[in-house]
Amino acid sequence: MIERTFVMLKPDAVQRGLMGDIVARFEAKGYKPVAMKLMRIPRELAERHYGEHKGKGFFNGLIDYITSGPVLAMVWEGENIVADIRVMMGKTNPKDAMPGTIRGDFAQQTGRNIVHGSDSVESAKREIDLFFNDYELVSWTRSVDPWLYE
Ligand code: IDP
Ligand code: MG
Numbered sequence: 836m837i838e839r840t841f842v843m844l845k846p847d848a849v850q851r852g853l854m855g856d857i858v859a860r861f862e863a864k865g866y867k868p869v870a871m872k873l874m875r876i877p878r879e880l881a882e883r884h885y886g887e888h889k890g891k892g893f894f895n896g897l898i899d900y901i902t903s904g905p906v907l908a909m910v911w912e913g914e915n916i917v918a919d920i921r922v923m924m925g926k927t928n929p930k931d932a933m934p935g936t937i938r939g940d941f942a943q944q945t946g947r948n949i950v951h952g953s954d955s956v957e958s959a960k961r962e963i964d965l966f967f968n969d970y971e972l973v974s975w976t977r978s979v980d981p982w983l984y985e
Contacts, residue, residue, distance in 0.1 A: 846904035
């Protein structure tokens with residue numbers, strides 16, 4: 836099933852110059868970019884995005900972190916992409932993330948784990964709607980698609 840997911844490179848990924856490395860992994864996998872924008876997240880949007888964590892001990896620190904600098908907000912499309920990009924990202928705590936995953940290769944602490952990816956198709960829809968307008972989501976045909984999907 837072809838799905839869309841919301842991926843965000845967090846402020847540490849942008850500050851550390853890792854955007855290109857991470858985007859290159861998604862491109863090499865054959866995922867199709869649907870939307871991308873560099874943005875500073877307003878606090879109110881950050882609190883809505885991470886609403887499920889409100890009240891937890893790390894919530895305020897998380898909102899400070901995610902609003903501390905620009906992020907790269909993106910939508911990517913591909914087969915089973917919601918679950919599979921979570922595998923490419925690795926575990927939430929980079930100490931548990933396998934080498935070869937984004938967090939396993941580029942991060943050390945949960946509070947600086949450089950990337951967000953939607954955890955379900957429903958979350959993906961909600962998060963895409965939060966961050967992008969319809970006209971920012973680009974549906975396009977790629978000539979290489981028959982070499983990715985039989
Ligand atoms: P996920 O990003 O892998 O889905 P969640 O449990 O949904 O992980 O947590 C959302 C984000 O909140 C994490 O990616 C991380 O940035 C932050 N976070 C979660 N737990 C902690 C913690 O114990 N300390 C600091 N930050 C945390
Ligand atoms: Mg989560």
